[in-house]
Amino acid sequence: MPETIFAPWDSPEETPLIRFQNVTKRFGDFVAIDDLTLDIFEREFFALLGPSGCGKTTMMRMLAGFEDPTEGTITVAGQDMAQVPANKRAVNMMFQSYALFPHLSVWDNIAFGLRRETKDKAAISARVDEMLRLTRLEKFARRKPHQISGGQRQRVALARSLAKAPKLLLLDEPLGALDKKLRQETQFELMDIQEKTGTTFVIVTHDQEEAMTVASRVAVMDEGRVMQVATPEDIYEAPNSVYVADFIGDVNIISGTAAPDGDSRFAITWAADQPPILAKSDIGFNTGQSCHLAIRPEKVAIHAEQPEGKKNAVRGKVLDIAYLGNLSTYHVELPNGTIIKAQTANTRRIARRDFTWEDEVWLSWTTSAGVLLAQ
Amino acid sequence: MRRAALIAVPYVWLLALFLIPFVIVFKISLSDIALAIPPYTPTMKDGFWTMVQGLDFENFVFLTEDDLYWKAYVSSLQIAFFSTLLTLLVGYPMAYAMARAPEEWRPTLMMLVILPFWTSFLIRVYAWIGILSSEGFLNQFLLWLGLIDSPLTVLNTNTAVYIGIVYTYLPFMILPIYAALDRLDGSLIEAAEDLGCSRLQAFWLVTIPLSKNGIIAGCFLVFIPALGEFVIPSLLGGSGTLMIGKVLFEEFFSNRDWPVASAVAVILLLILIIPIILFQRNEQRNAEAEG
Numbered sequence: 001m002p003e004t005i006f007a008p009w010d011s012p013e014e015t016p017l018i019r020f021q022n023v024t025k026r027f028g029d030f031v032a033i034d035d036l037t038l039d040i041f042e043r044e045f046f047a048l049l050g051p052s053g054c055g056k057t058t059m060m061r062m063l064a065g066f067e068d069p070t071e072g073t074i075t076v077a078g079q080d081m082a083q084v085p086a087n088k089r090a091v092n093m094m095f096q097s098y099a100l101f102p103h104l105s106v107w108d109n110i111a112f113g114l115r116r117e118t119k120d121k122a123a124i125s126a127r128v129d130e131m132l133r134l135t136r137l138e139k140f141a142r143r144k145p146h147q148i149s150g151g152q153r154q155r156v157a158l159a160r161s162l163a164k165a166p167k168l169l170l171l172d173e174p175l176g177a178l179d180k181k182l183r184q185e186t187q188f189e190l191m192d193i194q195e196k197t198g199t200t201f202v203i204v205t206h207d208q209e210e211a212m213t214v215a216s217r218v219a220v221m222d223e224g225r226v227m228q229v230a231t232p233e234d235i236y237e238a239p240n241s242v243y244v245a246d247f248i249g250d251v252n253i254i255s256g257t258a259a260p261d262g263d264s265r266f267a268i269t270w271a272a273d274q275p276p277i278l279a280k281s282d283i284g285f286n287t288g289q290s291c292h293l294a295i296r297p298e299k300v301a302i303h304a305e306q307p308e309g310k311k312n313a314v315r316g317k318v319l320d321i322a323y324l325g326n327l328s329t330y331h332v333e334l335p336n337g338t339i340i341k342a343q344t345a346n347t348r349r350i351a352r353r354d355f356t357w358e359d360e361v362w363l364s365w366t367t368s369a370g371v372l373l374a375q
Numbered sequence: 376m377r378r379a380a381l382i383a384v385p386y387v388w389l390l391a392l393f394l395i396p397f398v399i400v401f402k403i404s405l406s407d408i409a410l411a412i413p414p415y416t417p418t419m420k421d422g423f424w425t426m427v428q429g430l431d432f433e434n435f436v437f438l439t440e441d442d443l444y445w446k447a448y449v450s451s452l453q454i455a456f457f458s459t460l461l462t463l464l465v466g467y468p469m470a471y472a473m474a475r476a477p478e479e480w481r482p483t484l485m486m487l488v489i490l491p492f493w494t495s496f497l498i499r500v501y502a503w504i505g506i507l508s509s510e511g512f513l514n515q516f517l518l519w520l521g522l523i524d525s526p527l528t529v530l531n532t533n534t535a536v537y538i539g540i541v542y543t544y545l546p547f548m549i550l551p552i553y554a555a556l557d558r559l560d561g562s563l564i565e566a567a568e569d570l571g572c573s574r575l576q577a578f579w580l581v582t583i584p585l586s587k588n589g590i591i592a593g594c595f596l597v598f599i600p601a602l603g604e605f606v607i608p609s610l611l612g613g614s615g616t617l618m619i620g621k622v623l624f625e626e627f628f629s630n631r632d633w634p635v636a637s638a639v640a641v642i643l644l645l646i647l648i649i650p651i652i653l654f655q656r657n658e659q660r661n662a663e664a665e666g
Contacts, residue, residue, distance in 0.1 A: 064569055065569075066568075087568045087569070091569075092569055093565075093566070095562050095565070095566055097562050099563050099565070101567075101581060102585065103585060103587075113571050116570060116571035160570070164571070
């Protein structure tokens with residue numbers, strides 16, 4: 001049986017669960033969301049990624065019903081949300097501060113939403129117990145929020161927001177308060193729970209690793225606009241702008257002017273004393289058009305001698321070495337002052353490292369290693 | 376050594392200013408009235424043992440025989456209870472509005488609540504006589520509006536006492552409730568709404584329980600002094616207003632019966648100790664919950 005890849009955004013017959021249509025949100029003169037159109041599909045784990053103040057939290061608050069769009073419409077499952085107040089939406093939110101009720105026990109916190117919609121004690125009890133099992137909190141049911149750890153509180157908040165089985169779960173920086181180890185574990189837990197429950201998750205985060213790990217698609221935002229919406233792989237490997245390339249991970253940006261050089265290949269003139277760089281690109285450039293080549297450091301190879309038969313090779317001097325344990329990033333300064341980063345995996349013990357500060361080295365990359373961008 | 380000295384200071388203070396006066400009052404309450412200076416007998420002048428042998432509980436027995444006293448206690452409790460309730464009903468919305476007001480407005484609003492303390496309490500109560508009397512501002516205003524034909528009798532009734540107590544003790548209710556509401560995390564209300572609460576339900580299920588400690592503290596801060604209140608009932612209340620503070624004053628200064636007055640005071644203190652202990656326990660529990 002062939003495995004189907006989860007990609008509803010590619011199939012035209014799928015209707016999205018959430019549609020933002022030309023949504024603008026202003027606070028006084030400040031434009032928080034600028035004419036935004038976006039579709040999110042059922043069962044997606046969708047990440048809104050961007051620096052603080054880019055409008056990602058405003059988008060989430062509009063979905064939850066705490067803010068109304070100034071212009072445009074938001075529809076959830078075909079229903080216009082404009083007249084639906086927060087407490088009538090089949091949308092639940094997990095708050096950044098968790099917002100657990102301090103006067104209620106873990107059990108009562110999880111039961112809080114259920115009690116609003118049903119009086120059936122047995123049903124509530126069964127659902128709360130199910131949520132406690134899902135989040136492995138059975139032992140803490142009778143405790144108050146201040147009597148449990150940060151990680152447990154995070155799980156209570158998740159259990160509480162999932163208890164009503166919402167169509168859509170919003171997560172506002174859900175792991176921000178956890179330390180790195182716990183955060184990584186929790187990311188996998190979140191994915192697991194999302195798969196088990198089949199709920200659509202929209203997560204807001206400024207942590208790109210988190211977004212890349214958990215999400216089926218990532219929207220990179222800046223100043224109220226969505227810069228790119230794509231799968232984590234595409235965001236990383238095929239960014240559509242210098243902003244996205246620069247925001248996600250580490251990147252070398254080489255700016256120059258393009259000239260066509262054969263079939264979908266371009267020669268980029270970027271420095272007077274350097275040969276042009278050759279790069280493949282699916283988008284066309286005219287002769288003399290300015291362009292930017294984005295190359296990830298791990299796609300730049302570092303050599304002691306001039307490499308044979310490489311299309312793009314430059315010579316420079318090791319300026320700095322960032323040792324990250326599993327990886328080392330070499331900052332190599334070219335004669336014209338440009339710094340290019342090259343990353344290698346430390347497959348050997350550090351004592352046997354090939355390059356050190358001030359070493360003359362050669363850098364090379366293939367014609368398809370980088371992405372050629374117009375802006 | 377230094378720690379012991381530090382702890383000793385408040386205890387010496389309490390001993391000198393609370394326990395010793397109380398022992399003196401208690402001793403007087405066990406004495407008999409006399410036409411002398413001081414107006415009771417026996418005293419230390421008779422020698423310590425003679426004095427101790429002369430003490431008895433007949434003044435306390437007397438308090439149970441004359442129904443004026445227990446009626447005054449019950450009436451005081453009643454007035455203190457209802458005025459506390461009224462103060463809460465008036466004070467809570469004010470504290471809520473203050474906590475919800477824009478950040479830059481809050482110091483001003485806080486100032487307005489505290490401002491009356493800058494004027495003498497006595498003068499402020501006198502001012503209410505000018506407002507509530509039959510020729511006072513309130514009646515003139517209502518007559519001018521045409522809402523009433525003849526002046527209302529407010530002054531020298533229990534209504535005036537309630538107005539006076541609510542007015543005087545309002546800041547003591549507002550400040551602790553405001554402190555509790557100010558600390559309330561706004562995202563809790565949003566979380567409640569997100570989970571299906573209407574505004575009113577969220578207020579009832581989240582805001583009220585989380586400001587409970589402020590409400591309790593405010594109620595005690597109003598109830599305890601209101602119970603023994605003397606100035607307000609004697610200035611604003613009428614002959615029908617029965618409060619133990621007034622009875623106490625009359626026994627001391629009109630009847631010059633110090634022993635009975637002291638007995639009244641001792642009983643009042645015993646009644647007050649219960650809410651004071653409850654209040655302390657509430658404060659302690661809060662401190663523990665926060666610590």
